[in-house]
Amino acid sequence: MSDQLRPRAVGTESTADPWLPTFVEVIRIEPEIRKVRTFELAAPADFSFRPGQFNMLYLPGYGEAAISISSSPDTPASIAHTIRLAGNVTRAIFSLEPGSPIGLRGPFGSHWPVDTYRGWNVVIAAGGIGLAPLRPAIEHVMANRELYGRVAVVYGARSPKDLLYRASFAKWEHAGIEVLVTVDFGDDHWSGPIGVVPTLLEQLPWIGAHTTVWSCGPEIMMRFTAQRAVAQGASPDHVYLSLERNMNCALGFCGHCQFGPTFVCKEGPVYPLPRIQPFLFVEDF
Numbered sequence: 001m002s003d004q005l006r007p008r009a010v011g012t013e014s015t016a017d018p019w020l021p022t023f024v025e026v027i028r029i030e031p032e033i034r035k036v037r038t039f040e041l042a043a044p045a046d047f048s049f050r051p052g053q054f055n056m057l058y059l060p061g062y063g064e065a066a067i068s069i070s071s072s073p074d075t076p077a078s079i080a081h082t083i084r085l086a087g088n089v090t091r092a093i094f095s096l097e098p099g100s101p102i103g104l105r106g107p108f109g110s111h112w113p114v115d116t117y118r119g120w121n122v123v124i125a126a127g128g129i130g131l132a133p134l135r136p137a138i139e140h141v142m143a144n145r146e147l148y149g150r151v152a153v154v155y156g157a158r159s160p161k162d163l164l165y166r167a168s169f170a171k172w173e174h175a176g177i178e179v180l181v182t183v184d185f186g187d188d189h190w191s192g193p194i195g196v197v198p199t200l201l202e203q204l205p206w207i208g209a210h211t212t213v214w215s216c217g218p219e220i221m222m223r224f225t226a227q228r229a230v231a232q233g234a235s236p237d238h239v240y241l242s243l244e245r246n247m248n249c250a251l252g253f254c255g256h257c258q259f260g261p262t263f264v265c266k267e268g269p270v271y272p273l274p275r276i277q278p279f280l281f282v283e284d285f
């Protein structure tokens with residue numbers, strides 16, 4: 001291993017320059033679903049983040065990719081990233097093994113408003129791998145369950161074998177979170193709902209003015225989830241969506257992730273619905 005690639009001892013360098021990656025070690029790799037793995041990394045010194053933020057992961061010779069942090073903010077020694085094999089960078093990351101070095105810049109971006117909505121009902125709505133950036137929020141709510149009202153995770157995937165973090169659903173339910181799951185196509189073992197995420201909201205009659213919705217997934221899914229929640233009495237002001245856009249510098253300079261008048265890397269990825277609604281959806285609510 002070249003010195004350039006060798007992980008520097010945690011705590012021996014400053015992470016103050018947001019352009020410079022810190023090299024950390026891959027601790028563990030967990031296969032999740034087809035083409036999706038979770039990479040647990042040693043956290044740089046004094047690393048902390050808010051649920052919903054992302055890092056830029058870097059491999060020399062391949063480049064950088066924006067990847068959300070998918071672990072709990074309360075376990076700062078290691079940070080997880082759940083990654084779908086997509087292209088050049090993610091393919092190179094999939095070739096790593098425990099002990100491999102990887103460059104990391106971050107954390108970047110806005111976060112789920114977990115502190116703002118203490119005492120409120122919370123609907124966490126995810127589609128596909130969109131559950132990954134929401135998992136830190138779920139873990140945070142779970143660890144502080146008494147601070148929130150009714151809490152539900154509504155989640156949909158293409159098929160049962162595409163459900164992320166399936167082994168955690170029982171743990172979330174045990175902590176007093178309602179977990180509603182649907183798939184587009186069932187299999188011989190599936191006895192749950194078949195359909196799209198927004199329809200699950202109908203099973204939550206408590207959604208109303210004192211409910212906040214945090215959603216990540218395909219934009220069509222977020223659109224109809226937000227519409228459904230608003231129809232059931234939630235205010236658009238309390239609906240938050242996380243957007244993905246092609247990202248390069250993550251510092252608001254390059255403009256690759258421009259969305260309407262905003263840069264997703266700086267003002268997003270988590271936006272209050274009214275801020276992005278004019279650029280995201282054609283019709284009004």
Ligand SMILES: Cc1cc2nc3c(=O)[nH]c(=O)nc-3n(C[C@H](O)[C@H](O)[C@H](O)COP(=O)(O)OP(=O)(O)OC[C@H]3O[C@@H](n4cnc5c(N)ncnc54)[C@H](O)[C@@H]3O)c2cc1C
Nearest residue numbers: 065066067068082083084086087088089090244245247269
């Ligand atoms: C804020 C934010 C958070 C994110 N969080 C996550 C996360 O938690 N997990 C995750 O997996 N991803 C996440 N992403 C998405 C991730 O950054 C992108 O998928 C990234 O582009 C992957 O880099 P890559 O080099 O592997 O793929 P790229 O090469 O950039 O490819 C990206 C897409 O382009 C397609 N593509 C690539 N090459 C070609 C080609 N030659 N011809 C046609 N199509 C092509 C691929 O099929 C793929 O869908 C996030 C993005 C943002 C902005």
